[in-house]
Amino acid sequence: MIHSMATLGTVSQSLALGFTVLSIILIAQFLRSGDTRLYVSGRRSAVIAAGLVILSTLVLLRELIQSNFNLEYVAHYTSIATPLLYKISALWAGQAGSLLFWVFIVAGYILIVIYQNRTVNKVMMPWVIMILMAIQFFFLYMTNFITNPFSPVEAGIIISDGNGLNPLLQNVTMAIHPPTLYLGYVGFAIPFTFAMAALITGDTSATWIKLIRRWTLFTWLALGIGILLGAWWAYQELGWGGYWAWDPVENASLMPWLTATAFIHSIIIQEKRDMLRVWNMILIIITFTLSIFGTFLTRSGIMSSVHSFTASSLGPLFLGFVFLILAGSFLLLYKRLPMLRTKNRIESFVSRESGFLFNNVIFIVMCFAVFWGTMFPVLTEAVRGTKITVGAPFFNQVNIPIGLSLLFLTGIGPVLAWRRTSKQVLIKQFSLPVLVSLVALGVFILRGLQGYVMISFVLAVFVTTTIVLEFARGIAARHRRFNESVVLAFWQMLRKNRHRYGGYIVHFGIVLMFVGFTGKAFNREIETAIRTGDKFHLSGYEFELQEIETEERPNHFAWIAHLKVVKLGVGPVTHLFPEKRIYFHRNPDQRKHQPHSELDIHTTLKQDIYSVFSGYDTKTKSASFKIMINPLVSWVWIGSYIFVLGTLIALWPNRRKK
Amino acid sequence: MELLLIFLIFISSVIFVAQPLFQPAVLDTSKTKAELAALESEKLSLYHQIKQVEMERDLSLLSEEDYQSARQRLKLEASQVIGRINIMKVKR
Numbered sequence: 224m225i226h227s228m229a230t231l232g233t234v235s236q237s238l239a240l241g242f243t244v245l246s247i248i249l250i251a252q253f254l255r256s257g258d259t260r261l262y263v264s265g266r267r268s269a270v271i272a273a274g275l276v277i278l279s280t281l282v283l284l285r286e287l288i289q290s291n292f293n294l295e296y297v298a299h300y301t302s303i304a305t306p307l308l309y310k311i312s313a314l315w316a317g318q319a320g321s322l323l324f325w326v327f328i329v330a331g332y333i334l335i336v337i338y339q340n341r342t343v344n345k346v347m348m349p350w351v352i353m354i355l356m357a358i359q360f361f362f363l364y365m366t367n368f369i370t371n372p373f374s375p376v377e378a379g380i381i382i383s384d385g386n387g388l389n390p391l392l393q394n395v396t397m398a399i400h401p402p403t404l405y406l407g408y409v410g411f412a413i414p415f416t417f418a419m420a421a422l423i424t425g426d427t428s429a430t431w432i433k434l435i436r437r438w439t440l441f442t443w444l445a446l447g448i449g450i451l452l453g454a455w456w457a458y459q460e461l462g463w464g465g466y467w468a469w470d471p472v473e474n475a476s477l478m479p480w481l482t483a484t485a486f487i488h489s490i491i492i493q494e495k496r497d498m499l500r501v502w503n504m505i506l507i508i509i510t511f512t513l514s515i516f517g518t519f520l521t522r523s524g525i526m527s528s529v530h531s532f533t534a535s536s537l538g539p540l541f542l543g544f545v546f547l548i549l550a551g552s553f554l555l556l557y558k559r560l561p562m563l564r565t566k567n568r569i570e571s572f573v574s575r576e577s578g579f580l581f582n583n584v585i586f587i588v589m590c591f592a593v594f595w596g597t598m599f600p601v602l603t604e605a606v607r608g609t610k611i612t613v614g615a616p617f618f619n620q621v622n623i624p625i626g627l628s629l630l631f632l633t634g635i636g637p638v639l640a641w642r643r644t645s646k647q648v649l650i651k652q653f654s655l656p657v658l659v660s661l662v663a664l665g666v667f668i669l670r671g672l673q674g675y676v677m678i679s680f681v682l683a684v685f686v687t688t689t690i691v692l693e694f695a696r697g698i699a700a701r702h703r704r705f706n707e708s709v710v711l712a713f714w715q716m717l718r719k720n721r722h723r724y725g726g727y728i729v730h731f732g733i734v735l736m737f738v739g740f741t742g743k744a745f746n747r748e749i750e751t752a753i754r755t756g757d758k759f760h761l762s763g764y765e766f767e768l769q770e771i772e773t774e775e776r777p778n779h780f781a782w783i784a785h786l787k788v789v790k791l792g793v794g795p796v797t798h799l800f801p802e803k804r805i806y807f808h809r810n811p812d813q814r815k816h817q818p819h820s821e822l823d824i825h826t827t828l829k830q831d832i833y834s835v836f837s838g839y840d841t842k843t844k845s846a847s848f849k850i851m852i853n854p855l856v857s858w859v860w861i862g863s864y865i866f867v868l869g870t871l872i873a874l875w876p877n878r879r880k881k
Numbered sequence: 882m883e884l885l886l887i888f889l890i891f892i893s894s895v896i897f898v899a900q901p902l903f904q905p906a907v908l909d910t911s912k913t914k915a916e917l918a919a920l921e922s923e924k925l926s927l928y929h930q931i932k933q934v935e936m937e938r939d940l941s942l943l944s945e946e947d948y949q950s951a952r953q954r955l956k957l958e959a960s961q962v963i964g965r966i967n968i969m970k971v972k973r
Contacts, residue, residue: 263901271894640942700939
């Protein structure tokens, strides 16, 4: 029975490929003939294809849970001892499974789009379905012919237990992070296909933007949450004390998020002033391309070596697909350029439009800087034969001033008026924020802050003041106009202008994140090796190793350190219990044993005390530790929650009028 | 048993997809409907923009003069769109 279920999975994904092709053919015939029967049939074929993709994914999931080691993928990424949650997350742990999971999300989105538009948007929808089917075809082709998750193990080999999941991935955050990230990556296919459909059908008005605004926000939020969960996981699990390392995989997710952020801002201008039609098309094309490119970066092997990339057939296929998207969409855009011209122009440098435009330019510059730094090792290896890597210092040097410029614009942009802002309005809007910022500047100088740290904190004060004032003005305006109480005015203002005030809340979340990022400048750390009863000091704290306990658990063996933390001159603060683990310790093959450090963190709003049990010498009983004092990190996570809350407010649908 | 399941999935999928092809032919008229829907959407967008400029005036983001001119322009645009909608509805 188990073997047959795998056959069902294989057949389902093959049939899905067939129905995908059939859907494209039927809809293309409808577009030629205008016979709606062909469209209905093509749409049904798309539904069936999506359903079959979902079925094959569920079958693979079942095989993972049931530990069917007859499948190479299951044997590689799970073992009998792997906990259920990580058996499920093994679905996206490897290349073949993650690509099937990619198509699974595409399929889910396709079903939602078809359902939402079953009676509306009849001109665009055939094109939307056809383009989505083409995207699905590409990924199904790969899961069917290049990297099939249902491939059986070699004939004659019986595997009694699998390899098990990498211990680093055995973390709850890591079980949620990839699907969230994928929801974001894949989701950009929807605005992209609507944009292409708008170009093809010649409907270059803002209609397509209205159709995809919430999709884009949802996708942007999912990608944002995915990135933040990745940062949280890195901080909690990797043990180097940071949350962002400018790693190519991290950068791959950041790049489409940056261009999508520019897009979200830029479509507001098209909606309000019918400007930037071409620019919006370019932004969504780049965003979708970058989301495919991100999958390419992480799945092609190109980052480890250009040679491993060319050795696999997956990389060149992905690259070809990226070029096809770019060439096809830009050619279409070029052909439609005359239709995209509008009469509206930016009337003043000091206007909301120009604020948004600056913001867009900065996002794109930042994205290019990240792209350049990420691809530099690949380019140097391809051109000169040796790989030259640019590390975190390059990215920080370039992106800190860019990030601070963005923070500055976050404070300026929203209080500028459309078209032009008069001198009086400008003075009225900015007097108080500038005054408060100057006071803050004085305080920070007195406290000895300087450079980027000082600029960042001053800008945080400036932006927070402008946001608070915006809320205060909104409440005051409603109070004057409708004689509402402050609470009611606040609620109504938020309810009736969800995009605007949700956006301000997102901005406030970003401000708090910047405060957290800036705290990194004050990080302190120590690495030491001690025995039970020994003490060491860092930044006014005393750490005492009281005991090392041992414990055997189902899939690992652990040494658990008991560290007592005392604030000098104050008293005990906390106990920390970092662990050194050996995974798969029961495996007789020593090479399969995997060491792992499970860290422990004491968190307060002011700082984190971060402890890593990096090694234990059983002969000398000497334990190695890395301890870090990381100020303000909590604000990154608090800012993240506020960022999510703000986006949800902006996303929340208006109540439909009956 | 499993082969039967696969066969049933395949056959029912083919029937589901092919069924509309055996219905009487209907020619596509969605373009006109879409144009009307686009105009309706443009009308709603203009109403929304009028509300927005009112709010921006209340928040002191627009001077009274700018507010009046923006409002006049948006009202004019809205009346033109409504005119086009009416013409299309009469034609239908």
